[in-house]
Amino acid sequence: MTGPLVCVVDDDDAVRLSMGLLIETLGLPVRCFPTALDVLADGDALERVHCLVLDVRMPGLSGVGLQERLGKLGRGVPIIFVSAHGDVPMVARAMREGAFDFLQKPFNEQVLLDRVLEAVQLAARRRQENAWLANVQGRLDSLTARERDVMEGMVGGRLNKQIAEGLGISMKTVEQHRSRVMEKLQVDSLAELVRIVVRSCRQED
Amino acid sequence: MMPSGSTENSGLAEASWRLALEAAGDCVWEWNLRDGRVACSENLREVFGDPSAEGGMPDWRDLLHADERREVLGQLEACLDDSLAAFEAEFRVRCRSGSPRWISARGKVVARDEAGRPERFIATFRDITASRARIDHLQASARLWQFALEGHGDALWDWSLITGEIEVSPSFRAIVGWQDGRPLCGNDIWPERLHPDDLRKAMAAFSAHLAGDRPITEVEFRLRVEDGSYRWLALRGNIMERDVDGRPLRMIGTVRDVHDRHLGIEREKRQEQELARAARLIHVGEMASALAHELNQPLTALRNFSGVALRRLEELGAAGARIREPLKMIAEQALRAGEIVHRVRGFVRKGGLVAAPVAINGVVRSTVRFAEFEARAHAVHFVLELADALPMVQADQVQLEQVLSNLIKNGIDAMSAIPGERILLVRSRLGADGVVEVAVIDRGEGLAEAVRSDPFAPFATTKPDGVGLGLAICRTIIENHGGRLWVEASTAHGSTFCFALPSAAA
Numbered sequence: 001m002t003g004p005l006v007c008v009v010d011d012d013d014a015v016r017l018s019m020g021l022l023i024e025t026l027g028l029p030v031r032c033f034p035t036a037l038d039v040l041a042d043g044d045a046l047e048r049v050h051c052l053v054l055d056v057r058m059p060g061l062s063g064v065g066l067q068e069r070l071g072k073l074g075r076g077v078p079i080i081f082v083s084a085h086g087d088v089p090m091v092a093r094a095m096r097e098g099a100f101d102f103l104q105k106p107f108n109e110q111v112l113l114d115r116v117l118e119a120v121q122l123a124a125r126r127r128q129e130n131a132w133l134a135n136v137q138g139r140l141d142s143l144t145a146r147e148r149d150v151m152e153g154m155v156g157g158r159l160n161k162q163i164a165e166g167l168g169i170s171m172k173t174v175e176q177h178r179s180r181v182m183e184k185l186q187v188d189s190l191a192e193l194v195r196i197v198v199r200s201c202r203q204e205d
Numbered sequence: 206m207m208p209s210g211s212t213e214n215s216g217l218a219e220a221s222w223r224l225a226l227e228a229a230g231d232c233v234w235e236w237n238l239r240d241g242r243v244a245c246s247e248n249l250r251e252v253f254g255d256p257s258a259e260g261g262m263p264d265w266r267d268l269l270h271a272d273e274r275r276e277v278l279g280q281l282e283a284c285l286d287d288s289l290a291a292f293e294a295e296f297r298v299r300c301r302s303g304s305p306r307w308i309s310a311r312g313k314v315v316a317r318d319e320a321g322r323p324e325r326f327i328a329t330f331r332d333i334t335a336s337r338a339r340i341d342h343l344q345a346s347a348r349l350w351q352f353a354l355e356g357h358g359d360a361l362w363d364w365s366l367i368t369g370e371i372e373v374s375p376s377f378r379a380i381v382g383w384q385d386g387r388p389l390c391g392n393d394i395w396p397e398r399l400h401p402d403d404l405r406k407a408m409a410a411f412s413a414h415l416a417g418d419r420p421i422t423e424v425e426f427r428l429r430v431e432d433g434s435y436r437w438l439a440l441r442g443n444i445m446e447r448d449v450d451g452r453p454l455r456m457i458g459t460v461r462d463v464h465d466r467h468l469g470i471e472r473e474k475r476q477e478q479e480l481a482r483a484a485r486l487i488h489v490g491e492m493a494s495a496l497a498h499e500l501n502q503p504l505t506a507l508r509n510f511s512g513v514a515l516r517r518l519e520e521l522g523a524a525g526a527r528i529r530e531p532l533k534m535i536a537e538q539a540l541r542a543g544e545i546v547h548r549v550r551g552f553v554r555k556g557g558l559v560a561a562p563v564a565i566n567g568v569v570r571s572t573v574r575f576a577e578f579e580a581r582a583h584a585v586h587f588v589l590e591l592a593d594a595l596p597m598v599q600a601d602q603v604q605l606e607q608v609l610s611n612l613i614k615n616g617i618d619a620m621s622a623i624p625g626e627r628i629l630l631v632r633s634r635l636g637a638d639g640v641v642e643v644a645v646i647d648r649g650e651g652l653a654e655a656v657r658s659d660p661f662a663p664f665a666t667t668k669p670d671g672v673g674l675g676l677a678i679c680r681t682i683i684e685n686h687g688g689r690l691w692v693e694a695s696t697a698h699g700s701t702f703c704f705a706l707p708s709a710a711a
Contacts, residue, residue, distance in 0.1 A: 012502045018509030025516040057684055064687070068638060084501040093687055093707070106504040106543035109512035 004050035004120050008032045009039055009063070010082070011055065015105075019053060019082075022109055023116055036066035049077050050123035051116055056083035056094070067097050076126060078119035082107065136200045139185050147184070150177040154190060155197050226329065234265065234312075236326040238285070252308070252332050253298055265330065270297035270305055277310075284314060285323045292328060295337075307337035359459040362442075364391050366415075366453050380438070380462055382431030400427035400435050407440075414442070415453055422456075425463060437467040495677045497546045499662070504543050511536040560686075562597040562709050563605065565633050565641050572609040573631065576617070585617050585627040592634045596708035598641050600686050608679040608690070612645040612702050615675070619649025619700060640688070640705040648699040652692070660692060679704075 006023050010016040011034050020032045033039045036054070040046070040061075052070075054063035061069070067079055078100035094102055100122070101115050143151060146167075153163035153174075160178070164171045187193045223246065226233055232249040243264070253265055269277055273296035283289035292312035297305040312328025351361065351374065360377030364370075371391045378386070381394070399407055403426035410424035422442040427435040442458030515532050518525035573587050580587060613629065620627040629647055636642040652660055661680045676690075683690040688706035695701070 012506070014506035015502055015509070018506040018513065021513040022509045022516075025513060057689075062689055065638065082505075084498050104547075105501040106508050106539065106546070108540070109508050113512075 003029060003048070004124060005045060005048040006030045006051045006053065006116060006120065007039055007045055007049045008053045009034075009036055009055065009066070010053075011035060015055070019112075022113065023053070026113055026117060028116070028120060036061040036063065036069075039066065040069065046073075050127075051100075051119040052077055052079045053112070053116065054079055054081055056081050064094055064097065067094070067099065071097065078122055080112070080115055080119060082112075133200060136185075136196055140197075140200065142184050143181065147177050147181050150174055151181045151185075151193070151197070154178065154181065155194050229331070231329045231331045234328045234330065236328075238323045238326060249330070252330050253300060253306070265298060265308075268298035268300065270299065273297060281312075284312065285326065287314070287317075287321065287323075295333065306332055306334045309333045359461045362394075362458055362460060364442075364456045364458075366391075366456060377460060380430070380436070380460065381428065394428070398429040400429070403427050411442075414444070422458065425467075436462060437464040439463045495681070498677075498681065500542070500546050504539060504546065507539040508536060508543065511539060560599050560601050563600045563602045564597055565595055565605075565643060565706070566591045568602060568605050568609060569631055569633060569643065572606050572613065575606075576610065576613045579614065580617055580629065583617050583621055583627065585620060585629050588628055588630045590630065590632040595633060595635055595641050596639065598686070598706040599709040600706060601682075604682045604686075608682050608704065609643070609645070611675045611679050612704075615702070616645050616647035616649070616700075619647045619651075621649075623649060636705055639708045641708055642703060642705045644693065644701055644703045646699060646701045651697050651700055652695040657695065661690065 006028050008016055008019045008023065008030060009032075010019065013034075016032045016034065020030045023030045031042070031045055033042070033045075039049075039052075052066075054066060056063040063079075063081055063083075070077060070079075076098075079098075080100050081094050081102045082105055083102070084105050100119050103112060103115070140148075146169075149167055150163055153166065158166070160171050160174045164174045167174070182188070182193065185193060185196065187196065223233075227246060227248055230248070230252070232252040233246040234249065235244045237243070249265075253268060266278065266281075273294070277294045277296045280289060280292055280294055284292040290313075292310065295307060295309050298308055300306055309331045310328050312326060314323040314326050316325040317323055360380055361374040362377055363372040369390045369392060371389050371394065373389060378384075381398075395411075396404055396408060407424050407426040410419070410422050413419040414422040420443075422440065425437060425439045428438050430436050439461045440458060441460075442456050444453040444455070445457050446453075446455040448454055511532060515529065515536060518529055518532065569589065569591060573589065577587075609631075613631070616629045617627075620629070625648065627648065629645070632644045632646065634642050634644075656662075661676045680690045683704045683706070686706055688704055690702070690704040693701040693703045
């Protein structure tokens with residue numbers, strides 16, 4: 001099964017079941033886990049998860065603990081915390097670690113649904129960005145050293161003549177490299193080339 | 206003392222009489238008023254304190270003390286005039302030995318002529334200096350006691366049980382507020398002025414003593430004083446005199462104003478009651494908080510399920526119309542219950558945490574120190590394994606101490622029945638992800654069946670008088686600090702309770 005997945009983690013059986021059913025009404029697939037460690041053990045879930053709904057307090061690894069673990073794994077998944085508590089230190093910490101939202105039980109279920117939807121959409125966008133980035137990076141990596149030099153000159157707005165002089169090669173060679181760059185990067189115009197290079201640099205930041 | 210009668214009788218008995226008088230220490234003085242001659246017994250000199258005097262016998266009338274002279278001579282005259290039947294006086298006389306002596310004198314005119322003029326007067330004198338001194342001493346002693354008693358704030362009373370009259374000291378009058386020295390009856394004071402709530406107790410105390418069941422009357426009561434208010438007094442009394450049949454005639458005693466002490470006691474009692482009520486309220490507050498916390502879960506599930514039901518209902522379209530309204534009501538009531546929970550928790554929250562950087566090892570040491578007493582009483586020993594150089598935690602120290610104290614107490618209780626060594630180990634260390642972990646490890650018999658599944662649930666207890674909130678509250682506190690509290694292990698050989706707190710840098 002593929003597609004965006006929402007994972008619900010709560011040690012209370014009734015809460016877990018009801019949250020799963022509720023989120024399913026959005027038409028999204030949901031998988032429920034009693035503890036955070038169970039999530040980490042499900043590789044498929046970790047791959048597909050677009051949103052995590054976590055109880056802050058759980059035996060074993062806490063919700064915040066899981067958040068930190070996932071952060072270390074490089075999984076930038078939007079996390080919505082639900083909690084019986086709402087004390088400022090805990091909320092502040094969760095938000096600082098990059099939580100998407102923090103809801104206090106019992107919450108208005110429409111609010112949860114709205115936020116889950118937003119989180120899933122955000123996650124989908126991020127995945128697209130990541131995929132695109134990986135793609136572009138792959139193509140950039142496929143450039144030879146010389147082609148790279150030429151590309152940088154192109155992006156820098158220099159004329160073929162200047163690039164040739166700068167690299168100590170002929171203009172004809174520059175033109176050849178130029179075509180190869182456009183081909184490998186699959187762009188039709190200089191403007192497009194500039195756009196994707198700039199965008200990929202920004203993403204790397 | 207002298208028999209009147211025939212000369213023969215006096216003659217025969219005279220020697221005996223003389224002996225008797227001299228043996229008693231009395232001396233006799235005879236005054237012949239016709240010729241003015243005076244005769245006296247041998248021991249007159251002794252009685253009047255001048256055994257070695259040369260010359261004639263002193264005339265006692267010359268030796269009279271200035272204070273009594275007029276009175277005594279007046280009485281003598283009156284006796285001679287027959288306006289007084291007998292001469293009776295006590296007076297002081299000067300004597301050569303030094304200090305004046307007290308003399309008791311009795312006398313009579315024993316012969317008168319036909320006209321009634323006195324012919325012979327006889328008097329006896331006795332030295333009463335010693336017994337007089339004793340009386341003086343007693344009086345001085347009594348005055349001293351009275352002074353001392355009144356100085357201490359005790360007032361005195363002297364009650365005649367036959368007539369009902371009572372004599373009271375000035376300080377007694379001062380207590381009640383009587384400005385004058387009016388004569389009093391016992392009844393003017395008790396039961397007349399007793400506070401109705403103290404009446405029975407006071408009367409019972411008197412009765413028990415008067416009936417002989419108690420050695421003294423000792424009772425505290427409120428008395429209405431002149432300004433209308435009541436004052437607490439402490440009374441002690443004792444029967445002083447009884448009649449020949451043993452019935453009480455006279456009672457004396459003291460009364461002390463103990464009003465301020467009673468006020469102090471009442472104030473203390475009130476404070477205790479208020480403290481107890483406040484403690485109950487805190488208890489209730491914590492109960493409410495724990496209850497609210499636990500209600501959150503089922504309420505959340507309730508709202509979610511009703512939300513699901515309503516959304517699924519949409520798919521049925523018109524067919525689901527009749528169910529929609531009641532379902533909406535369910536959802537709304539669940540919402541309402543949730544808001545009540547929010548409000549209650551906001552209401553009982555006591556101003557939140559007062560957080561500051563805290564060194565966990567310091568908290569452990571001070572909490573263990575406070576628990577020493579309890580531990581020793583149960584023959585429990587502490588062992589501390591505290592890691593060095595632990596980072597500080599941002600916490601409310603008092604609340605952390607509460608948690609640790611609770612865990613320690615549970616550990617002590619858990620070992621209360623085991624035969625072996627009772628060691629309570631408290632360990633601190635740096636955990637994963639920079640948390641500071643503290644473990645309390647006991648060698649008891651492990652968690653009881655009833656609470657094993659969730660020892661932190663509110664109202665989970667096996668103690669007969671326990672409410673079961675300790676661990677629930679501890680968990681709340683630790684979680685408010687961003688930490689965790691859990692049972693690491695619980696076997697038949699002991700339990701390990703742990704809590705972890707994020708370090709302050711995090």
